[in-house]
Amino acid sequence: MYLNDIxxxxxxxxxxxxxxxxLDANSALLGSITELDSMAVVNLMTALEEHFGxxxxxxxxxxxxxxxxxxxxxxxxxxxx
Amino acid sequence: xxxxxxAAAAQPFFLPATAGQRFCLYYAPAGAGCRGAVLYVHPFADxxxxxxxxxxxxxxxxxxxxxxxxxxxxxxxxxxSGEFVDARWDIWKDDLARAxxxxxxxxxxxxxxxxxxxxxxxxxxxxxxxxxxxxxMLLWQPVxxxxxxxxxxxxxxxxxxxxxxxxxxxxxxTGGTAALKASLLDGQSLEVAGYELASELxxxxxxxxxxxxxxxxxxxxxxxxxxxxxxxxxxxxxxxxAHWRAQGTALQxxxxxxxxxWTTQEITVSDALLGATTTIFxx
Numbered sequence: 422m423y424l425n426d427i428x429x430x431x432x433x434x435x436x437x438x439x440x441x442x443x444l445d446a447n448s449a450l451l452g453s454i455t456e457l458d459s460m461a462v463v464n465l466m467t468a469l470e471e472h473f474g475x476x477x478x479x480x481x482x483x484x485x486x487x488x489x490x491x492x493x494x495x496x497x498x499x500x501x502x
Numbered sequence: 503x504x505x506x507x508x509a510a511a512a513q514p515f516f517l518p519a520t521a522g523q524r525f526c527l528y529y530a531p532a533g534a535g536c537r538g539a540v541l542y543v544h545p546f547a548d549x550x551x552x553x554x555x556x557x558x559x560x561x562x563x564x565x566x567x568x569x570x571x572x573x574x575x576x577x578x579x580x581x582x583s584g585e586f587v588d589a590r591w592d593i594w595k596d597d598l599a600r601a602x603x604x605x606x607x608x609x610x611x612x613x614x615x616x617x618x619x620x621x622x623x624x625x626x627x628x629x630x631x632x633x634x635x636x637x638x639m640l641l642w643q644p645v646x647x648x649x650x651x652x653x654x655x656x657x658x659x660x661x662x663x664x665x666x667x668x669x670x671x672x673x674x675x676t677g678g679t680a681a682l683k684a685s686l687l688d689g690q691s692l693e694v695a696g697y698e699l700a701s702e703l704x705x706x707x708x709x710x711x712x713x714x715x716x717x718x719x720x721x722x723x724x725x726x727x728x729x730x731x732x733x734x735x736x737x738x739x740x741x742x743x744a745h746w747r748a749q750g751t752a753l754q755x756x757x758x759x760x761x762x763x764w765t766t767q768e769i770t771v772s773d774a775l776l777g778a779t780t781t782i783f784x785x
Contacts, residue, residue: 433729433761436768451665456767459661460548460695464765466661467654471736472729479660479678484667 423473423501424494430468431490435461446491451484462487475500512561517574519600520593522583525575526601527558528608529565536611537568538638538783541601543576543621543628547586547655547697549764550579553618555771556763560616563780570609574601587691587698591624591706598628612637619764620645620707626715639717640779641724643764646742648710656682658695683708712742716749723782724753725775727760754782 424446432441435456450457457465465487466477477500486496513530516523531537542557544550561571575582576597578589602613615636617625622644629636645651656679686692686704693699726739735743735757743755758778763770 429729434766436766436770459658459665460765461767462661462665463654463657464762466657467765468762474737479657479680482664484664 422494423497424490426472427469427494427497428490430472431465431493434464434468444490446489446494448490450489450493451487457487469497473497473501512558512573517600517604519577519583520596521577521588524577524583524597524601525581526604527561527573529561529571529573531568531570531609532566533568535568536570536609538570538614539605539609539611540564540569540571540614540616540640541598541605541625542571542573543598543615543617543625544573544579545619545621545764546651548695549619552766552769553764555769556775557618559771560776560779563776564783567780567784569614569783570605570611572601572605574598585698587700589700589703591627591703594624595628598624599633602632602634606634614638614640616640616642617644618642620648620651623648623651623710623712623715626712626717627710629717629720630715636717636720638721638723640782641722642775642779643727643762644712644724646712646738648707652683652704652707653679655694655699656686656692659692713745716746716751718750720752722746722751722753723779724755725758725778726755727762727772727775728757729759729761731759756782 428441428444431437435454437456469475470477486492512527515526515528517526542561544557545553557573561573564571574597576589577593578584578586605613613634613636615625615629622641625639629639659682660679682692686699686701687708689701691698691700726735728735743753746753756778758775760772760775761770763772
């Protein structure tokens with residue numbers, strides 16, 4: 422539902438440029454996008470918090486949250502539900 | 503602008519200060535006279551490195567407009583004396599006092615404090631009891647609360663732990679940011695992304711709140727980055743601005759479409775932010 426917003430944030434945070442435009446819900450993130458290191462995960466969390474006006478606790482997320490663009494979208498949907 | 507000669511290259515020097523010296527870069531004002539003495543306050547940890555280019559570009563642009571600009575690496579940062587673990591909030595404020603005094607001896611012009619992110623919060627805190635008050639303040643994406651800033655920084659550790667657990671069948675739960683912060687505030691120093699943060703500095707940052715730092719007696723220019731032209735300012739920013747105005751702060755708050763160059767993976771430059779800032783100071 423928020424896939425496009427999240428995709429835009431991901432492209433911005435990771436400086437993916439046009440290479441990021443082909444991402445879809447099934448695109449693997451952690452382990453597949455080399456730019457996604459710990460610093461990038463933190464920046465991504467902050468950007469999601471600021472964009473959606475949510476607060477993310479460490480307990481709520483794990484590596485699986487960042488598995489695919491779809492899993493990240495599901496997490497945001499659940500936060501906003 | 504055209505009547506002024508091009509700005510000279512920055513002059514590097516070391517400023518004597520508490521426990522050693524501070525690396526400084528001085529941009530002399532172009533042309534005759536000086537419109538203002540600008541002191542730049544850099545952001546925290548790696549954000550300082552990420553924003554070095556933007557700071558240099560803006561400093562040069564301000565010098566070309568006829569402003570004197572001084573950039574100082576705070577204690578334990580950049581090329582200044584001390585290790586990061588030795589850095590303390592009060593030493594940083596003292597660094598600013600010395601840098602401000604140096605500017606005062608160099609040019610006869612009103613002081614302008616320019617801070618980015620946590621550097622903006624440091625500038626605000628410093629301005630409250632500075633011997634020499636600023637006439638203007640330029641805040642780029644100021645951090646409002648020290649506690650949230652610290653949490654964000656500590657997240658680097660929990661994110662690292664999370665990435666290390668990736669792929670394991672039954673990941674163990676790490677302490678999380680709250681537990682890390684508790685041990686840090688309890689007296690333990692903590693290494694985060696190559697920066698060893700002292701308990702004393704963390705404790706000082708934790709209790710900072712821009713709400714109680716409404717600048718008085720100076721014009722404040724606050725430039726806030728948004729991702730796209732149609733994006734509004736965040737409610738937190740609106741709240742902070744309203745609070746300051748209610749306390750009598752002369753505030754100009756402007757929205758600029760600008761990437762978060764202080765954190766982006768690659769060194770990023772925002773012409774929009776440079777342009778907006780230059781327009782304000784050219785007037």
